[in-house]
Amino acid sequence: MSADPPSSFSPFDAARITKAIRQRIQSLQQAGVTSFHTSAAEQTDLSELQKQLDAIRQDGRPASSTESQTSSVNASPPLATPQTTTQVTPAAASTNSATKVIPTPSSSAPPNNSPQESTAMPSQKQTELDIVCQEVANCTACTELADTRTNTVFGVGNPDARLVFYGEAPGADEDRQGEPFVGRAGQLLNKIIEAMGLTREEIYILNTIKCRPPGNRNPTPEEQQNCAGFLQRQLEIIQPEYIVCLGAIASHSFLECKTPIGKMRGQFFHKNGIKVLCTFHPAYLLRDPNRKRDVWDDIQFLMKDMGLPVPTKSDGVS
Numbered sequence: 001m002s003a004d005p006p007s008s009f010s011p012f013d014a015a016r017i018t019k020a021i022r023q024r025i026q027s028l029q030q031a032g033v034t035s036f037h038t039s040a041a042e043q044t045d046l047s048e049l050q051k052q053l054d055a056i057r058q059d060g061r062p063a064s065s066t067e068s069q070t071s072s073v074n075a076s077p078p079l080a081t082p083q084t085t086t087q088v089t090p091a092a093a094s095t096n097s098a099t100k101v102i103p104t105p106s107s108s109a110p111p112n113n114s115p116q117e118s119t120a121m122p123s124q125k126q127t128e129l130d131i132v133c134q135e136v137a138n139c140t141a142c143t144e145l146a147d148t149r150t151n152t153v154f155g156v157g158n159p160d161a162r163l164v165f166y167g168e169a170p171g172a173d174e175d176r177q178g179e180p181f182v183g184r185a186g187q188l189l190n191k192i193i194e195a196m197g198l199t200r201e202e203i204y205i206l207n208t209i210k211c212r213p214p215g216n217r218n219p220t221p222e223e224q225q226n227c228a229g230f231l232q233r234q235l236e237i238i239q240p241e242y243i244v245c246l247g248a249i250a251s252h253s254f255l256e257c258k259t260p261i262g263k264m265r266g267q268f269f270h271k272n273g274i275k276v277l278c279t280f281h282p283a284y285l286l287r288d289p290n291r292k293r294d295v296w297d298d299i300q301f302l303m304k305d306m307g308l309p310v311p312t313k314s315d316g317v318s
C-alpha cells in the first residue's frame with residue numbers, strides 16, 4: 001500500500017503569524033500573564049510586545065528600532081515552526097517495529113523528548129495545558145464558531161500519554177459537554193481504546209478545532225489554520241509517540257495532504273518525531289460497519305509497534 005507524499009507546508013504568511021501572536025498575547029493577558037523570559041533570561045513585558053505588533057500592523061515596522069525591542073518581538077513564542085513529514089512504508093514499518101518495540105517511553109522516543117523534558121511531573125504538564133485551555137476558552141479567532149458555541153472542547157486525557165487520538169471537530173454532544181468524543185462515535189472510540197487494553201485516562205483525545213461548526217459542517221481550512229497553534233502547543237506539552245488521525249479531515253489537516261484516507265491507512269507517517277497512523281473515523285464506522293475490520297487491522301498494526309499485546313480475538317472492534 002502506498003500514498004502520495006504530503007504536500008509541502010504553506011508559504012510564510014507574516015500577516016497570519018502576526019495575527020496569531022497578537023491573539024496569543026491577548027489570551028495570555030486574560031489568563032493573568034504579564035511577562036515572560038526569553039532564552040537569554042531577559043524579561044519581556046507583554047504589553048510592550050503588544051505595542052510592537054500594533055506598530056507592525058500599522059506601518060510594517062516596529063515602534064522603535066532598538067535592538068532590544070526588535071529581539072523582544074523575535075523572542076515571542078513560536079507558532080508555526082517549519083515541520084517535516086516523511087512516510088514509512090508498511091514493509092519499512094514492519095522492519096522498524098522489530099527493533100522499536102517500546103513497552104515504555106525509551107530510546108525510540110521522538111527527538112523532542114529530551115531527558116530533561118520527559119522527567120517533567122504530570123502536574124507541570126497539566127498546568128501548562130490548563131494555561132492553553134484558558135486561552136482556548138477566551139479565543140474568538142473564528143467569529144462564527146465563537147458566536148455559536150456552547151463550550152470550547154479543548155481535549156481530554158493523560159498529559160503524559162504515549163498515544164493521541166486526533167478527530168475532526170466537536171459535534172452537538174461535545175459542544176454541550178465540553179469534551180471530545182462523547183456521543184455515539186465517542187462510544188465506539190471507547191470500544192477501540194478498550195480493545196487495545198487501554199482506557200481514556202491513559203491516552204489523550206483532540207480535535208482539529210476546538211469549537212463546534214454550526215450544523216456539524218466540516219471545519220474550513222481557515223478555521224483549522226486559526227486553531228493549529230493551540231494543537232501545536234498541546235502536542236509540544238504532551239509529547240506523544242503516536243497520533244492516530246481519525247478520518248480524512250483529521251488526516252489531511254495534520255499531514256497537509258489530500259490523499260484518499262483509504263490509501264493512507266495501514267502505515268506510519270512521521271511528523272516531528274511522532275508516528276502518525278491514519279484510519280477511518282468512528283462516525284464512518286457507524287454508517288458502514290463493514291469497515292470495522294479495516295480499523296481493527298490498523299489498530300493491531302499500531303499495537304504491535306507500541307509493544308502492546310494484541311488479542312487473538314478477530315473482532316476486536318464490534
Ligand code: SF4
Nearest residue numbers: 139142210211226227
Ligand atoms: S476553533 Fe479554535 S481558533 Fe477558532 S474560535 Fe475556536 S478555539 Fe479559537
